[in-house]
Amino acid sequence: MFDSANLLPELTGLISGLISILTAEVVRDLYHIAGHRWQPLQAWHTLHHKVYRPDLSVASVEMYRKAEWHNDVPEASVMVLVLAAIAFFAQAYSLGWWAGCIYSVGFLITSLGRANGYLLFTDITHKPGALDTLPANWLVNRTYHWRHHFDQGNAYYSGTFTLVDRILGTALSLKGKTIAVTGANGALGRSLLKELSKKGAKVIAISSSLPEADPEIETWTWQVGQESKWQVELAKVDILILNHGVNVLGDRSSAAILKSYEVNTFSTWRWLELFFSTITESKHKALKEVWINTSEAEVNPAFSPLYELSKRAIGDLVTLRQLDAPCVVRKLILGPFKSSLNPVGIMSANWVAWAIITLAQRDFRHIIVTINPFTYFFYPLKEITRSLYFRLFTKSDTKSENHAS
Ligand SMILES: NC(=O)c1ccc[n+]([C@@H]2O[C@H](COP(=O)([O-])OP(=O)(O)OC[C@H]3O[C@@H](n4cnc5c(N)ncnc54)[C@H](OP(=O)(O)O)[C@@H]3O)[C@@H](O)[C@H]2O)c1
16 A cells, blocks of 8 residues: 655655755865865866867866866765755755765766776766757757856856856856857847846847948848848858848838838848858867747737737747757747837837846856746747647758757
């Protein structure tokens, strides 16, 4: 018979065991951050960074062993000590608290083995070779960690779970990145350029109108249909933000249909494909991204049928292409903010831009910024079901998968 009284201690043990393992990983990440920011540990941690070449092969076995002694062995020792202390005080509640300590001892043994030259294979996030996957979202993989070594040392600290980077906003670094924004002369475009510059990005304004002259900002002037003219220039862009859009409101003429789909759907889709074609090297999988500003009109009425139709079409096309995308693709799902496209919008473009960047730095791949509570429920539901449907009834596009292999 089912005995819930017997099950409770086992469940408590399991949960405390899992929490203690998560705590061990948090301790590892905090030690790692100290290695970058706390002077007494910096020299030791620098040894670890010096070991690896850009393809993650080790520069020399001697350096590798030295770095293990000075970085990995102390790191694992701190994990063991902290987790043993926690388990000592918490064992009265459950012996499961020792799981994190045993887990940490495993790392101490392997790092001692490597330091002594017995184990000369490295851990999974430092395996040498070309990057063959995109940066993972919740668990650190090789591509995620590669960015810590060769993109930005003061970000991507997490070792196994991305939790600490997500909390600190270091799961995506914008510093030094070249970021191009379409619809740059619009309300959100201007706010995004400002916010990205504050984060240390080098911004490029892509505009179909003549933007206010700003000698500080590189500007590309384009018209719908002329996207391919920018293929060569696009190669130098790390992050492309497709933000241009139009709302024809109540107009239902054939010209309004054409304009809505050309601006909101097809030009965005052409930019997206053009950007994918610039992903030609292994490191691009780690560094390049494209963000697409669709709208919460993907799931809610915008009281503008052609706006909804064209935004839903690009929303679904992006969901389809995400299945084979050669780089990270983020969707921006925004609620009403004040601009010439929506003069009665409730939020401000500046606030929306700040929220987008804040969530992107926490590696949200679907960035929802709205005051409408229904969007937070209906958008994920729609996205999961559409994506599953597309996965079941379409085949993989191997050509784009091979872009950067
Ligand atoms: N405002 C809202 O409530 C809201 C809500 C959800 C999503 N959005 C989306 O957010 C994005 C930015 O909109 P916004 O609210 O900031 O409006 P906005 O101030 O009107 O900016 C939109 C910009 O898109 C570009 N654009 C318009 N027509 C174009 C055309 N025919 N060809 C090429 N570019 C064109 C223009 O920028 P350039 O002159 O620089 O080319 C324009 O300034 C749009 O995609 C919009 O759909 C807005």
